[in-house]
Amino acid sequence: MENAVDKPAISPGVPAAELASISMPERLETPFGALEFFDGLPSPESVARSYDALDLMRGVEVFLNCMPGASMVAMRKGFRSIGVDASNILGYTDPKATSANVVLTANTETTYGTNYLDLKTDGPLVIEAPPKALGFIDTIWQRYVTDIGLAGPDKGAGGKYLILPPDYDGEVPDGHFVARSPTYSNWLVIRALGGVEDIKKTQIYPLAQADDPPPTEFLNFSPAAFNGIHANDGSFFDEVASIVAEEPAEALDPERAGQLAALGIVSGRPFAPDDRLRGILDTAARLGAGIVRSILYAPRQDEAYIYSKGESMWSTAFVGGSHEFLSNGARLLDNRAMMHYVGTGITPAMTHAAVGVGSQYAFTARDVNGDWLHGDREYTLTLPANIPAKTFWAVDIYDTQTRSLLQTDTPYPSVHANTEDLATEANGDTTIFFGPSAPSDHPHNWIQTVPNKGWFPILRIYGPLEAWFDQTWRPGEVQPRTDARA
Template identity: 55%
Template sequence: MSEHTRAGMISGLEEAVASLSTPDTVSSPFGDLRFFDGVPLPETAETAYDALDLMRAIEVFLNTVPGASLVAFRNGIRSVGVTSPRVIGITEPRANSGALFLTPNTETTYGTTMLDLKAWGPTVIEVPEQSLCVVDDFWFRYVADMGIAGPDRGEGGKYLFLPPGYDGDIPDGYFVYRTPTFTNFVVLRALGGVPAMKRARVYPLAEAADPAPNEFINLAEMTFNSIHANDYTFYEEVAQLVREEPVEALDAERAGQLAAIGITHDAPFAPDARLTAILEKAAPIAAGLARVVTYQPRDPDAVLYGSWRNGFVGGSYEFLRNGARLLDARTQFHYFATVITPAMAHAQVGAGSAYAYTVHDANGDILDGGRSYRLRIDPDQPAKSFWAVDIYDTQTRSLLVVPSTPYPALASNTGTLEANADGSYDLFFGPTAPAGKESNWIETLPGKSWFPLFRAYGPLEPWFDQSWRLNEFEPTD
């Protein structure tokens, strides 16, 4: 080997070593990391592990919002008496701002309960005709549609849900679903309203020959919280879920993140003082990041047009695009909404519902409860059934609580909205109603922000091809 060749090899090797080496001091947001020839000094190891735990705690929050949301929901409805699958909570006559729920609409009567397949084993749900019902597992993953979007096609039917690991007999006469979790979230809606809702039945398969009656509790008359925490107790909510459900119910990556901060299936969650302090720091940071991806998502698919945003990015109820999980999209949706079903992700012409939301006005400013705005809804609204605008508190993502009404919404099916001569509508939002426009006004609160959700029920082709578009909120003061 010539001296020249050897020198070239050494030079190339030195370049490779330089590219893969760590300097003796690395600046980081967590402080300087110091090494001796690549080996961490003792104080650096301590700093690095604090940093790793903080980052993993933030990732745990962002990636387990779906599960924490359902733990909090179950805790909330349990607090007002929905303590068994036999008890069904309903919002009679419709949802209002009395309790903390993630973005309910005021146009629907909801029914809900939580299946407990560990206590009951195989469980039957009988849905009424012309219903729109969904079951999601305890990690907020889709299990089944029932009713119009389900296999009974709105004719009513019996659905059988089998617990994890079930290997017993499966009788005929049911639409059968296996679920990876023992607890499952049930949402019931019926086009026939409350009387139809009360024809729903939930009971153990073992009682199929003579099921006990269900009890219905009116949640619309109650005040309670069903929304997950944004502080350290968030991790306690998730730990509760991990302890209850089989290890196999969660993917290995998220389970690994959870285990890294002491949340496992087989041991109590008991962080020491150091880790507790890190989790107390991580939760508000993560909650802030969740608010950013919810209120100002950066994925181009989240932009509907103008300031209006789409809550189901990528068109997949599993938040998948080209084989990749859309992590921000999953957080975005679950931070401000509930219920996962393909029927929401893939609204079809004339069926289901379509959604749009914004937190900004026509000037790009954040909607301010102390200011007044007009939203013009152009003629020929693309909704087969009707359209509605509900407004929500940006902190709680629940219906905005205002003195004038428990129903902070305007809808085309109420018969109270005043239309313009051309079929358009001017809707008004602010602390006081414009003179003579009280029927088209929603009250807002000075000192608070708010955001609207526009819903088109039975969206028509102009919604999808965007030949009809929502206008922006125009400040009027």
């Protein structure tokens, strides 16, 4: 160019402090041990230690981030172990769930119907949903597919749903609510407000057999003892690897798929860690489980507390108001881990806080003083008069180890609006008692605890009213009982 002018570059120099900030010292102390370098080049021992550290950190991240999938695999395995092992077999609870089922935070008040749909074996599946149902379908990675019932397109009237596998390119007949899943294995759960009678109106069959559908079988799993909770040790990674082996690679986002690939969990390849990596992954799972227990039981984010942090111990496990745990373009990783460590199931309906519709939950593992709830001690919880529940309310208690219903002398560790002979105070308040033995003055308002075990309650408000949302009504705190019993 004719008018181009060369200008000399400015040469400010590199200060020693700035040079040090981009260099590596000869010895670096880390939580994983010392790393040693010659002019930035790691020693052989430091190379090995660095990769051990990297595998450990990625293992912890995989535990926290892939927990939704492992949870689904573990529950599917549990249901298969008791005979709920085909798409047309619907497990249900009659009359309600019990503590024999070691699953995450089931309630003892509503009737469940559930199974795992196998679109690889059966192809497209038709689900004839009952009326007055509240349900949904999630993928095996616990991602949302569709709502069913009151929150779904049938609006509670019931109807036919057609669930398509990821690779289906055939005809889609009219007369169905259609949803396509990115995975072959999918979790169906239905809560029927009409109880067992309505659950048994559900029909599930392959689209290919719609003209002469085989009968749906029903299996009452209420009394069955089985485990449906994912591992907290190295076998967690085998649970996750089984999904990667079964499902399309694109069913998982690239970021988490990359974390898994770094540990040798890759679609189309066997997962076969050597003894070194297996040991590191066992440590990673245990460390991840320890970390997420702090996230769950002692959340540090203010928005996890229903009322002001420091003022009340009541928390919500579903933080952030997004079923995809998104806020301003960011994935809220701790919120996702918190939710999936204590519960199962994701649907946009969880985010719709409508007066008189759905349900709201509050939990705490601490008493009013901030101390952990202990099974040896006695406590009270007062629910003030006019509990804002259009349908009903309930308090269930759970095992802090398994997050499943606490196993006591009764299979139903709960007190609720329909508890027989429930006592209320003259002013309308309801006081619930917790402890290893029943108080003689309030035996029907008592939930048994187990000595030398932790526990936590979940308060459920079904059909929450305005007073719940505007917080003009709020539950009392869990109080240590210091008065002498009658």
